[in-house]
Amino acid sequence: MKKPATIKDIAEKLQVSIATVSRALRGSTEIKKETKEAVLEMARQLDYHPNLLASSLSSKKSKIIGVVVPTINRYFWSNSIAGIENLAYREGYKVMIFQSGESFNKEVEIVETLANSKVDGIIIAFSKETWTFDHVQHVIDRDVPVVLYERACANLGTSKIKTDDKNGAFILTNHLIARGRKNIAYIGGPLALGVCKDRLEGYHMALQAAGLQVKQHLIITLEDFTFDLAGEAMQQLWAGADKPDGLICFADILAIGAMHAAHQLGIPVPEQLSIAGFGNDETSRFISPPITTMAQPSFEMGKMAARVLLEEIACSGEAHEKKHEVIKSRLIVREST
Structure with a gap:
């Protein structure tokens, strides 16, 4: 050899x-x-x-950051990763990408693997099963900088980058109310996730501000973000006596599933039912009719998360202020409403 x-x-x-x-x-x-x-x-x-290993040992920097997301096959996460990688590469860093598959146990293993691999820092979005955060606190205790991304929690003293989900859902629901909708349903995700709670609360706030009743039978909480579950939820809503005239979905993937079910049920959209999503998934504008949504600047958010993490890596060992960045989403009105 x-x-x-x-x-x-x-x-x-x-x-x-x-x-x-x-x-x-x-x-x-x-x-x-x-x-x-x-x-x-x-x-x-x-x-x-x-020899990158030798270089990292001599410089005490691996020039690698780890990224942990629930999945990479959704537009928001893949576009966020592209933003992270874009800035990290320009600054001379490589990116190791892992997906937890919405599994807490897998997330714990990944975080431990990254810490043991001597990455310089970690950006993480929690799985839907993550209720405790000791695995991340242990990494922080080892002086590895961590930035929480989109799915964050309040009881970890780290920098956080997230969408203003409550206000975004408020704006989206107000849009349907302004369109004359008075019986607005909601299909959301698991309430263990703070982001799911925030968007549901924004929906509640908009209805209450408009003097409309919050009807629990028009609110369906799903355990996963899939087309099929959203379609089943739409069928359940339409099977009831009190049919909605508007529908807010936690994410575009759910809005697309609900739209497909509406077509199967023969419901004209938006004439009889307005449907809106969240996230501005690329596919949402190619559905018929195209879906109204709240656009999250996921690429720029990813760059921001990378920038914050690299700043923390640069001042490792020194006292520095943690950043809490809350990014506003933007309403995109399309033909579904």
């Missing part, structure tokens, strides 16, 4: 010091352009590859 080339090999070939080669490979401005070019060319000829 061929022995990997080292910085020493390059230095001997060019008859320069190891320090010069090291600086040239790092792009140091102290090294002449001609020397840099010669070092890079020799590195190519010798098929030199840097």
Whole structure:
């Protein structure tokens, strides 16, 4: 087996010091352009590859951050990851991405794996099953910076980046009320998640502010975010005697499932039933009719989370203020309302 080339090999070939080669490979401005070019060319000829583990041990930085999300097959999460990676790469960091699959046990294993892998910091969005947060507190106690993303909790002293979910749901419900809807239903997610509680509360607030009754039989809480469950919820709502004339869904995926069920039931949208979602999933504008939604700037939110984490990594060991960023969503009106 061929022995990997080292910085020493390059230095001997060019008859320069190891320090010069090291600086040239790092792009140091102290090294002449001609020397840099010669070092890079020799590195190519010798098929030199840097030892990232050795570099991280010497610098005490791995230049890697970990990201934990519930799933990567939803637009909000995938676009957020793209934003995180975009900024991290520009700052010389690599990103390790894990999905918990909405499993608390898997999330605990992932967080422990990341901490033991000596990542410089972690961005995490909790699973729907996460009720306790000791696994994250243990990482914080080991001086690994952590930023909570979208799905956060109040009792961890970390920086947090999240959407103003309560106000977003309030605006969305008000939009349906302004369209003349008076019997508005709600399909939401598991209330163990703070984001689900906040959007449901925003819906409640809008109805109460308009003098409309909050009807518990028009509120359905799902245990998962799937098309099929949303479709079943829509059928359940329509089977009742008190049929809704408007529907707010926690997420666009639920609105799409409800829309499909409405078509099967022969319900004209929006003439008889207005349907609105949340998140501005790419597919929501290609449904017929296109779905009204609240747009979250997920890419920019991901960049913001990465920026906050890298700032905390930079001042590791020093006292610094934790940031709590609350991002407003934007109403996009389409033909479903």
